[in-house]
Amino acid sequence: AFKRKKQQRGPPSPPGFPIIGNLHLLGDLPHQSLWRLSKKYGPVMFLKLGRVPTVVVSSSETAKQALKTHDINCCSRPSLTGPRELSYNFLDIAFSPYDDYWKEVRKLCMQELFSAKRVHSIQPIKDEEVKRLIGSVTESASSKSPVNLSEKFLDLTVNVICKAAFGLSFHETVLNNDRFNKLIHEAFLFMGNFAASDFFPAGGWIIDRLTGLQGLRERSVRGLDDFYEQMFDLHKQGNKDGVEDFVDLLLRLEKEETVVGYGKLTRNHIKAILMNVLLGAIDTSTISMTWAMAELIRDPRAMKKVQSEIRNQMENRSVITLDDIDQLPYLKMVIKETWRLHPPAPLLVPREVMSEFEIDGYKIQPKTLLYVNAWAIGRDPDTWKDPEVFLPERFIDNNIDAKGQNFELLPFGSGRRICPGMYMGTTMVELGLANMLYQFDWKLPEGMVVEDIDMEESPGLTVGKKKELLLVPVKY
Numbered sequence: 001a002f003k004r005k006k007q008q009r010g011p012p013s014p015p016g017f018p019i020i021g022n023l024h025l026l027g028d029l030p031h032q033s034l035w036r037l038s039k040k041y042g043p044v045m046f047l048k049l050g051r052v053p054t055v056v057v058s059s060s061e062t063a064k065q066a067l068k069t070h071d072i073n074c075c076s077r078p079s080l081t082g083p084r085e086l087s088y089n090f091l092d093i094a095f096s097p098y099d100d101y102w103k104e105v106r107k108l109c110m111q112e113l114f115s116a117k118r119v120h121s122i123q124p125i126k127d128e129e130v131k132r133l134i135g136s137v138t139e140s141a142s143s144k145s146p147v148n149l150s151e152k153f154l155d156l157t158v159n160v161i162c163k164a165a166f167g168l169s170f171h172e173t174v175l176n177n178d179r180f181n182k183l184i185h186e187a188f189l190f191m192g193n194f195a196a197s198d199f200f201p202a203g204g205w206i207i208d209r210l211t212g213l214q215g216l217r218e219r220s221v222r223g224l225d226d227f228y229e230q231m232f233d234l235h236k237q238g239n240k241d242g243v244e245d246f247v248d249l250l251l252r253l254e255k256e257e258t259v260v261g262y263g264k265l266t267r268n269h270i271k272a273i274l275m276n277v278l279l280g281a282i283d284t285s286t287i288s289m290t291w292a293m294a295e296l297i298r299d300p301r302a303m304k305k306v307q308s309e310i311r312n313q314m315e316n317r318s319v320i321t322l323d324d325i326d327q328l329p330y331l332k333m334v335i336k337e338t339w340r341l342h343p344p345a346p347l348l349v350p351r352e353v354m355s356e357f358e359i360d361g362y363k364i365q366p367k368t369l370l371y372v373n374a375w376a377i378g379r380d381p382d383t384w385k386d387p388e389v390f391l392p393e394r395f396i397d398n399n400i401d402a403k404g405q406n407f408e409l410l411p412f413g414s415g416r417r418i419c420p421g422m423y424m425g426t427t428m429v430e431l432g433l434a435n436m437l438y439q440f441d442w443k444l445p446e447g448m449v450v451e452d453i454d455m456e457e458s459p460g461l462t463v464g465k466k467k468e469l470l471l472v473p474v475k476y
């Protein structure tokens with residue numbers, strides 16, 4: 001009888017107010033606020049965000065029920081205002097509802113862009129960009145001046161992704177880097193922002209106007225649109241080396257009036273897909289490398305251990321290959337440990353429930369917004385001993401990996417919506433870190449001690465280190 005009663009109820013919920021419901025509880029960093037709430041209300045929690053019914057799962061067991069057992073019931077995406085404009089009305093992969101178009105466009109991109117073959121074929125691009133990075137950090141090392149690692153890692157990923165996906169050298173073209181970086185940051189900020197227009201029945205847009213969110217959104221969407229247009233122009237001028245890149249491929253499909261899912265592929269579809277590549281790839285990899293370096297500089301023992309591993313493996317050879325990386329188990333543990341404490345998308349990407357199902361016996365209704373709190377799961381004391389401590393060695397005795405099969409560690413999500421760029425992103429992070437750790441020793445800037453390193457997070461759909469990481473390189 002008790003079980004039946006529990007099933008009729010939804011999950012436990014904090015008390016709310018009329019109209020705003022529980023929206024006031026989110027704060028600046030919703031993943032942290034929701035983590036605290038989950039300690040009181042449990043690993044399946046119901047919230048009313050304005051008018052939107054929302055469920056948050058915060059343990060590996062409940063995440064598994066959602067993302068594995070009942071994935072098919074909850075693998076759509078909500079139609080939120082920020083993503084709507086960026087994705088030309090959900091023509092992309094990440095924010096498209098679960099339908100035939102999504103299935104086909106995701107498959108196409110898996111073959112053409114995200115495949116292991118493609119990742120290997122762009123290795124020369126990575127090597128070239130890594131070399132450029134080493135060169136610029138070496139200059140700082142000679143003058144004993146600090147480098148802004150957040151910025152260096154961002155440059156590296158922007159250049160690799162743009163060349164790999166768009167076939168263009170970023171130094172020569174399109175936008176100057178500063179403006180481009182700002183565009184990407186802004187886009188993320190409002191994508192992750194809980195826009196009032198999503199949560200209030202009428203007039204929410206007025207609030208977004210007042211808070212400036214609407215203006216920011218419009219500016220950023222326009223800026224990105226200009227970027228795509230310039231890129232199309234460059235591609236129309238013909239390809240220098242005759243090799244078809246990802247943009248050429250999409251433009252050809254458009255010209256051939258190829259049907260993808262429900263209709264022909266249009267220019268707006270292409271822009272939306274490119275938006276995913278830009279925003280999905282760049283920030284996440286940059287954030288991962290920056291957090292890893294911040295954790296390592298705070299832990300000289302782990303820093304030394306990972307550097308010795310790499311230097312022993314390399315035996316004075318200069319170029320680190322993907323095969324070398326496979327021989328670096330401790331580096332891989334350092335990266336996993338970084339993702340445990342700092343998953344780049346702490347609440348993954350929100351899902352929308354399509355049909356009723358149960359988690360822990362609680363009924364979840366269609367149209368509910370579903371968040372998986374990967375950040376909370378990484379700090380769950382039931383899974384992780386001393387969860388606040390950075391300890392890569394904890395991965396020696398368990399087989400937990402980050403590929404979506406172990407629900408204790410979900411930096412890429414899991415199920416049908418799992419990140420398709422997982423392999424590309426992982427190799428990017430491994431290669432960038434391995435090279436910076438191989439070529440240089442790292443010191444804190446003059447007068448700074450470990451305790452001064454600020455580990456505060458910056459808000460958004462992806463959560464990076466708020467303050468830029470400045471360290472002094474010493475050439476090895």
Ligand code: HEM
Pocket residue numbers: 093094095106276277280281282284285288344345348349350410411412413414415416417418419420421422424425426429
């Ligand atoms: C360290 C790097 C990365 C991390 C941590 C990361 C993380 C994530 C997460 C958490 C999701 C949502 C999964 C879910 O809803 O369950 C996602 C989706 C996605 N990611 Fe990544 N990502 C990374 C790299 C990349 C790269 C390199 C690309 C593209 C080149 C990419 C493209 C995408 C796309 C298109 C989706 C949407 C998938 C869908 O909804 O079907 N990501 N990513």
